[in-house]
Amino acid sequence: MRFRKIDPTLIVAAVSGVLLAAAFPRPDYFFLAWVALVPLLLVMRRRPFATGFTAGIVFFATVLYWLNFVMITYGRLQPLFAFLAYLFLVVYLAVYFGMASWASCRLEAVFKLPYLITLPPLWVALEYLRGVLLTGFPWAIIGYSQQNFSPAIQSCDVTGVYGVSLMLIIVNCAVAGVIAAPKRRSAWLGVVITVCISISHFGYGVWRQSQPLEQRAEQLRVSLIQGNIDQMQKWDPDNRQASVDRYQHLSLLAREADPQLVIWPEAATPFFLQDQSNLAEHVRKLPQKLNAYLLVGSPAYEKLSPDTYQYFNSAYLFSPSGVELGRSDKQHLVPFGEYVPLGKFLGFIDKLVVGVGDFSSGQVRPLPLGEHSLGVLICYEAIFPQLARNYIRKGSDLLVNLTNDAWFGRSSAPYQLLAMTRFRAIENRIWIARAANTGVSALISPAGKVVLSGPIFEKVQLTGNVGLGAEETVYTRFGDLFAFVCMTISGVFLVALVLAGKYK
Template sequence: MVHRFIHLLLLPVVSGTLLVLSFPTYDLDFLAWIALVPLLIAIREKPWKTAFGQGWLAGLVFFVGTLSWVINAMHQYGQIPLPVSFLIMLLLAGYCALFVALFAAILVALTDARGLLRPWTAAALWVTLEWLRGHLFSGFPWALLGYSQYHALSVIQIADVTGVYGISFLLVLVNALVARLAEVLGSRVWRGAQPVPVPWVTVVVAAALFAFVVDYGYWRLDPRNNPANEHSLHIGLVQPNVDQAQKWDVALRRQTIDRYKKLTAQVVQEVDLVVWPEAATPFFFDAETDYREEMLRFVRERGVPLLFGSPAMDSRTDGGQRLLNSAYLVSGTGMVLDRYDKVHLVPFGEYVPLKPILFFLNKLVVGLGDFVPGSGPRVMSGPSGHLGLVICFEVIFPDLVRQFVDQGADYMVTITNDAWFGRTSAPYQHFAMVVFRAVENRVPFARAANTGISGFIDAEGHILRTTDLFVESALSGEVRIGGTRTIYTAYGDLFTVGCAILTLLVAARSWRQGAFKGAFKGDYVRRPESPPSEPNYPF
């Protein structure tokens, strides 16, 4: 009974817990290299339905731990009752956990002729499912496994080829190999157990791959191997720390504007561009003439370009109004040069999907109404080159950021309002993803956040300067421009396509052998008493 409990429930819970500890704010990133081992051991020789349940349990623990901040956003700022907020978080975590469940269920169906897990298949399958999670139903690629390694710069440099998914692949490969070696050890410790062969080919190839990735990382991090930067740009970031509950209070509008002016004055003398966060203006910049002119006059007096977020209202063809989450670039002479409208909106934050059914969630939509997406990514002509801008949630989508750089962005700016998250792990998780966007495309990032974390990240992923959470701050930093175009920028998620193809090929082979069909019929084939004559299939 105890043994059954450990294998059925405890090991998946341990995996989920180790995954949580791998991410911010715990940041025990080394645990990610073994976090899946308990789950992989638990699903060994299990029917697919059992493996599905075990995978879902591990995923639920993982995503409840990493998405618990949803409760704070829903309850404190959305005014949703605490029990309902908790239920919404559970629903989101349960949905994300389905991808871990599918990983476990499909993996047991793709075991080799001995009933042993295939490390390469496990890694490819995991990446394929992570990519699907980032695209289905508008996508939610939060807490991808690779993000746990944002501090391990020598490991993550390969992301300029594979994207963050390559790091996830390497992590799962190591986890699966450790689990496989645990099977080898167990077969030699327990009496009567059928000896499991050491997968020497897999061990050698995986070790060589890991060595290559780390060696490539050190090579990329060596300044001698990076192209000389053409020039640099000094950017000032303003973090006003405006309370979310007071942000749209008309009575506090003057106080908010004056706070921005005060903080801007602290950095404006030493920078080429000032950046305010998402939805910085407590008014519609295009619509409210008096405040608009005051801002433009302030910029003219300082003589430095300003990039800031503001809601915008456009007319529709039917005579109605379109609400957009926008950002404006103003020249040092006070001329509005450009406007970018956010493309990828936050479900239940900026719009309510299936609104006729989910009408009770209207309170979550920023107190202004439903936003509509912009027309698409495009770069601005900013100081010292082309500027790419992503707003808040958009930075978690690798391919979206890639499109900006592919269009010619020399440097990236991301503006956000993470006040919704409160003092939770979310601001740290959100910031960690920016590290990968910088490495993937070899472009520096400047990040301005209302309540933090604001800061600078260079093209190799070094976190240069940051602010604390929930403090007023004005931060300046140097952004070096002139990197090389990466394989990831040019070709996008080609690596994930390869992973999907590998998964399908292994599935097709298993189908022909009858193992895949048998697993899903409940006829799980266990390891035979004597080793088969055919060579062990390494993938």
């Protein structure tokens, strides 16, 4: 039997996938992202789609490896079926890489346009589409790799994370251009242009860092309660009392730090807080003991008819006197996690979440905190920039991220999610308080800096000060305008390709 040799071109492309994945948490070698795509760029004209697709397969397979753990441990899927589901998602996401490389190569072949001109807007356009199509999955947009390179990400208050992605692609293209043709003047012209753009980009970042971004006229003392409740025990009715006792104990310990707001994570109460039960009553009385506001993650329901209910993944806010001030419901649900898409037709598919039933989407509903408002992002919602922006535009003065990252185990996923959350603070120049069941709980400044964080998989309470109020940024006002511009440019490129093929 003859075995077909692996194409060396695809091996080189795969190297780009490995390097790019290494730029993300963990190991978080963010500097690799500035050259990670160079191997791909040097060979992709030989096999335009296949090389980009291969790089994407390796990248997403590496970054999202933890999905297998989630589906097997909590989705109760057989390892083979879990792997097939994981592979399907990886292949789907890799198609976006393949489309970017194919389109850029075609534009070079037909119009002699260098990658430096075509690939950056194409890449950004496809990243944006990946975040909105089929409910959207904007996980691991390459700009997120720069979470710890502060001067490179401050421009997010203008362009969003997509501006950082564009810079990464520009630098990769310029480096590849010089390596491929070191004697070509156009390659060195590309380097000069890239240097000028980089000076502008990083100059803005340094200038923004010199501004008093973290200062606000009013401060709020916040305690984050990390209960570290085992996911396999969380929804067991026999463990409800123990869960509430643990959160109450940690909250009373935090009282010594004199917090004004105490925050419990997503679904901290594994029962309906709105019911008149003894456990619910204990939670409602706690704010009086703390003399502080209490924000609690809890499932909720609304009765539509005698036999019909709607369920929500929610957060309740209580005043220091124990009065319920409002409820905020999760808007962007996890497909096959919190609901089954096309449930009438796919009813045979179980959800991955062990809980109450299919959840329904909520609406943007800031919660009143005295003269201020809280915008609550529940878990996965923190990766969607438009949701955070919507809360700011509705008047929120502090963003709160309630999450239960126990699903991810001791993988890199909790750190990946924290990294993406940091960008929401920069885009809107607002403080974020993040309470996670198993970690990473953190306070994030408007510069995207994690000023306070705790260990993972430990029960702990963290207390610190946050500022109230958001700075009106270009991003807050205009949203993903930068991405739309890139989509428009990409659309012009594609129309030109179609017309060139038609009239060739």
